[in-house]
Amino acid sequence: MEKLVIATRRSQLALWQSEYVKSLLQEHYPDMQIELQEFVTKGDKILDVPLAKIGGKGLFTKELEVAMLEGTAHLAVHSLKDVPTQFEDGLQLAAVTKRFDPRDALLSNKYASIDDLPQGAIVGTTSLRRRMAIMMLRPDIVLKDLRGNINTRIAKLNAGEYDAIILAATGIQKLKIEHEVKYFAPISTDMMIPSMGQATLGIETTNDPKVLEIVKVLNDENAHIESTIERSFVDTLQGGCQVPIGVKATIIDENSIRVQAIVGLPDGSESISEDITVSIKDYEKAGRQLAQNFIDQGARELLDRAEKLAFK
Known part of the structure; x- marks a missing residue:
């Protein structure tokens, strides 16, 4: 195959992840032309409603899947936590990459940890899983919805809308933006158990044997074992x-x-x-x-x- 097209969301983090996968592929296939095809998904457009009320995380993958099924793209790079466990006919999870830091993290300009938050502190997250974990740890905390890409969420924190926000640690680390807040504190999985597949990239493809053979080099055996348990x-x-x-x-x-x-x-x-x-x-x-x-x-x-x- 002379040319490979990767479907990706247009967010800064999604582009980082797709470029990362592109670089891995080019190490193995230096003569192959590999390009990114960018999309703005429905999940990227609707920022004022919690995901649970508008259809879930599949909202971040649908447009990319259509491109693959129509033949304009060969594979899509997703945060594995955003990938539903069931696929449309003709699509599959072909590989999972080596896992990054799977923890959630507290970001704040005032407080260094969840324990340091004062009573009634305003914490931003829309994730129902994170809400549950925070309420079990600190039922006195006031939770406030938080949507948008990573940069938007940090901007809201820095504007004083929240005392702290909770994000996946890996996204902050990949973009190297820990310095944009005073405190960046990853949270132990003993305190906050992550989402399935968190910090792993999922490579979705059609059933094309040529593409499946190409992406095999991306698969990390440890991440495959861990994510198989989590997704099942x-x-x-x-x-x-x-x-x-x-x-x-x-x-x-x-x-x-x-x-x-x-x-x-x-x-x-x-x-x-x-x-x-x-x-x-x-x-x-x-x-x-x-x-x-x-x-x-x-x-x-x-x-x-x-x-x-x-x-x-």
């Missing part, structure tokens, strides 16, 4: 970004994987959580088995209630 957990629960779900698989050594998971209500008043160690040889079924354990404890009913609260 969410898929089995039939949950998406409309409900608060956190799940993080971490390879401990060549034999074992730690899996942290939580589901609950956005206000943190009820939750089900587990922190287990599983054998690495069982990774393909570990997520489903853990999800079934959650279902047996009433997780689907809890998530149904969470979704109703989110759409109020």
Whole structure:
């Protein structure tokens, strides 16, 4: 294949990620022409409504998927946490890249940590998962919606609209903008369990054998194992970004994987959580088995209630 087209969102972070993938591919295929095709997705355009109320994270992938199905692009680079667990016919998750820092992070110009926030502090996040975690840690905090790209969100913090905001640590680190706020504090996964696939890039393609062969070089085995557990957990629960779900698989050594998971209500008043160690040889079924354990404890009913609260 002489020319490869990568579909990407136009945000600064999305372009960084697509350029990163392009550079990896060019290391392996120096003679191949690789170019980016930029899109503004529906999720990028609607900034005044929480994602849970307008259809979820698939809003960030739809336009890119149409381009691939129509043949104008060969692959798309996504933040894996934004990729639904089910794909349209003709599309698939072909590779996942090496994982960056999976933690969430607190950004503030006044306070160095969640513990340092004063009673009634205003914290910005629209993520139902992050809302649940914060309310479980600090029920006195006042939560305020926060949408827009990373730069927009930081600008709102710097304008004094929030005492602190919560973002994925990896986006700040990739763009090297930690210095734009006084405090950038990654949060332990013991305090705030990340979203499935957080800090991993997902490479989506059509079923074209030539493209599938090309992108194989991007796949990281550890990230594949961890994300398989996380995505199968969410898929089995039939949950998406409309409900608060956190799940993080971490390879401990060549034999074992730690899996942290939580589901609950956005206000943190009820939750089900587990922190287990599983054998690495069982990774393909570990997520489903853990999800079934959650279902047996009433997780689907809890998530149904969470979704109703989110759409109020």
